[in-house]
Amino acid sequence: MADMTIFSKIIAKEIPADILYEDEEVLAFKDINPKAPIHVLIIPKKPLKDIGEATAEDAAVLGRCMLVAGKLAKNLGVAESGYRLVTNKGEAAGQTVFHLHFHLLGGRDFSWPPG
Numbered sequence: 001m002a003d004m005t006i007f008s009k010i011i012a013k014e015i016p017a018d019i020l021y022e023d024e025e026v027l028a029f030k031d032i033n034p035k036a037p038i039h040v041l042i043i044p045k046k047p048l049k050d051i052g053e054a055t056a057e058d059a060a061v062l063g064r065c066m067l068v069a070g071k072l073a074k075n076l077g078v079a080e081s082g083y084r085l086v087t088n089k090g091e092a093a094g095q096t097v098f099h100l101h102f103h104l105l106g107g108r109d110f111s112w113p114p115g
């Protein structure tokens, strides 16, 4: 399990965030330091540290995160132009907040492979 992180505080509404979607298991909010015109973080409320901590019992919430990402992409107008959905696992991959999250990035072109 993740230790208390800034995202735990956002889930608990102890610090503000620009929330775009919430249900009992999933929260989505705008990234505070956006790397693209559209940059949303989709997180399970369960405090998993990263994708490597997820188990079969988390399959439903992980699936729900993916579906929320797809719906938000449509609502935010990037479904047609394209978007990137990514999670960073570990510091070498660029993870800085150790509560599992998926980045939904859109509104510009992205290079592949990532740097």
Ligand code: 5GP
Residues within 6 Å of the ligand: 006, 017, 018, 029, 030, 031, 032, 033, 034, 041, 087, 088, 094, 095, 096, 097, 098
């Ligand atoms: P990571 O680098 O772990 O893959 O992504 C963490 C993301 O969380 C970063 O893009 C960063 O800008 C974002 N972030 C960090 N602190 C906060 C915060 O307090 N509020 C919001 N909305 N985003 C945050």
